Amino acid sequence: MSKFDKRIYGEKMKRTSLILIQLLICSLLLGTLAFAHGGMEHILGTVTAITDHSLSVKTREGATKTVEFDGETKFLKGDAAATVKDVQVGNRVVIHAHNRDRSLHAAEVRIGTDAAPGQH
Secondary structure, three states, X not given: OOHHHHHHHHHHHHHHHXXXXXXXXXXXXXXXXXXXXXXXXEEEEEEEEEOOOEEEEXXXXXOEEEEEOOOOOEEEEOOEEEOHHHOOOOEEEEEEEEEEOOEEEEEEEEEEEEEOOOOO
16 A cells, blocks of 8 residues: 555544544434433424313414323422413413323423413
8 A cells, every 4th residue: 555545544544534533423412412301202383271180281383282180290480489370371381291091291391481482
């Protein structure tokens, strides 16, 4: 193998190594993000209805999703603890929910601190 061939081979190996390292880093980051979400579905939108055990939310995409809650569901408004009584129709919410028996069950409901547009 000539010096030229060795140099070209060495450069190709360096590039290949860099690409593999970048792919490894990306896969680790994506794995961490997936783990952080804990397999939960995230529902972002505006509350359209409230019952004693569920919230209906119109998502940004226009779909309406109903999410059940119970005594273990954590409610937050800003950084402060809240209850379901703090949720009102028109509030923006972010809900972290598990799929349980073909329905969504809220682990956490974050209530927005401002009203949705047109809901003042």
